Amino acid sequence: MDIKESLNKLIEENKSKLRFISFSDPVIVKAHQLLNDKCDDNQVFITEGLWSVPKIIYNKCKVEAFIFCPESIRSQDGIDAIKTFLKTTPVYVISEKVLNKLTKRNDDNGIYCIVKLPKYDIKSILARPKSLVCILDGIEKSGNIGTILRTADATNTDLVMIVNRRAKVTNTQCVKGSMGGIFDVPVITYDNIQDCWQDLKSNGYTVYLADTRAEIDYFNYKYADKVALVMGSERYGISRDWYSQPNQLLKLKMLGQCDSLNVGVATSVLLYDIKMKQLGE
Structure with a gap:
C-alpha cells in the first residue's frame, strides 16, 4: 500500500x-x-x-x-x-x-x-547550587532569541530570562531559529529589571554584564558557581539599571574593524565558555 x-x-x-x-x-x-x-x-x-x-x-x-x-x-x-x-x-x-x-x-x-509554552518551576531552577542563567535585555529580533535558545539548549543553560521585551518568544522566527530549544529551555519574562535582579540576588547569583567597554576579556574569568550573564540589545546595549547593581563586566575582544558581534553569536561564545569552566573543562 x-x-x-x-x-x-x-x-x-x-x-x-x-x-x-x-x-x-x-x-x-x-x-x-x-x-x-x-x-x-x-x-x-x-x-x-x-x-x-x-x-x-x-x-x-x-x-x-x-x-x-x-x-x-x-x-x-x-x-x-x-x-x-x-x-x-x-x-x-x-x-x-x-x-x-x-x-x-x-x-x-x-x-x-x-x-x-511549557511551564517550569522557576524557583527550584534558581535555587540550584550550580547553574547558568542568561538574561536577554531588550533583544529586538526574534531570530536572535531563537539562536540563543538553541545555544542555551546545547550548553544546558538552566534558564533564560527576558526583560524589556521587544520581541516575542512565540514568534515563528524564534521557534524556527531555536531548532527545538523552545521545547526544553525554561524561559521567563519579567516586567522590570528590579524584579529580575531581586530573584538573582536572593538566590546568590553573580551577575556578569557583556560590555565592549569592559577591561577584562571573558576568557580571563574564573566564573562563580551561579552565573547570570546579561546580554543587551545590539542597538542600545544593556539597560543602565543593571550598572547600579553589583556586577562584573566582561568583553569579547574584537581584532578586526567591526566593533561587535551579532548578539546571538556573542551569547553563544560566552555561554560555552562559562559552561565549560563550570564543568572544569
Missing part, C-alpha cells in the same frame, strides 16, 4: 475523530495570527512541518491543535504523526485552498502544531 492509499484509509477510519474545517474556523484564524505574529495569546506558538513532531512528543508538550493538509502528506512519518496526535489531540484537516491562504510559502509544508 502506497502513502496516498495509507493516508486515505487512515482518514476513512477516523472520520468521526477528524475535524474538516475552513479558513474561517477559529482554529485556522488563530493559526494564521500565530504565523503572522498577530496573536494576543502569548502562551502558545505554532510550528510548521514534521521537524517539530519528535521534539513535541519527546518533551511531552501540550498541543492545542494538529492541522494537516492531505495533499501535503508524502511520507510515512507524516502518517505516523497523524496517528500519534489522534490519540491525544484535536486533529484538523484542511484543503489545499485553505493551506494556500494560510501560508505564503511555496513548498510541500502542510502540517501545523499549535503548542502551549
Whole structure:
C-alpha cells in the first residue's frame, strides 16, 4: 500500500475523530495570527512541518491543535504523526485552498502544531547550587532569541530570562531559529529589571554584564558557581539599571574593524565558555 492509499484509509477510519474545517474556523484564524505574529495569546506558538513532531512528543508538550493538509502528506512519518496526535489531540484537516491562504510559502509544508509554552518551576531552577542563567535585555529580533535558545539548549543553560521585551518568544522566527530549544529551555519574562535582579540576588547569583567597554576579556574569568550573564540589545546595549547593581563586566575582544558581534553569536561564545569552566573543562 502506497502513502496516498495509507493516508486515505487512515482518514476513512477516523472520520468521526477528524475535524474538516475552513479558513474561517477559529482554529485556522488563530493559526494564521500565530504565523503572522498577530496573536494576543502569548502562551502558545505554532510550528510548521514534521521537524517539530519528535521534539513535541519527546518533551511531552501540550498541543492545542494538529492541522494537516492531505495533499501535503508524502511520507510515512507524516502518517505516523497523524496517528500519534489522534490519540491525544484535536486533529484538523484542511484543503489545499485553505493551506494556500494560510501560508505564503511555496513548498510541500502542510502540517501545523499549535503548542502551549511549557511551564517550569522557576524557583527550584534558581535555587540550584550550580547553574547558568542568561538574561536577554531588550533583544529586538526574534531570530536572535531563537539562536540563543538553541545555544542555551546545547550548553544546558538552566534558564533564560527576558526583560524589556521587544520581541516575542512565540514568534515563528524564534521557534524556527531555536531548532527545538523552545521545547526544553525554561524561559521567563519579567516586567522590570528590579524584579529580575531581586530573584538573582536572593538566590546568590553573580551577575556578569557583556560590555565592549569592559577591561577584562571573558576568557580571563574564573566564573562563580551561579552565573547570570546579561546580554543587551545590539542597538542600545544593556539597560543602565543593571550598572547600579553589583556586577562584573566582561568583553569579547574584537581584532578586526567591526566593533561587535551579532548578539546571538556573542551569547553563544560566552555561554560555552562559562559552561565549560563550570564543568572544569
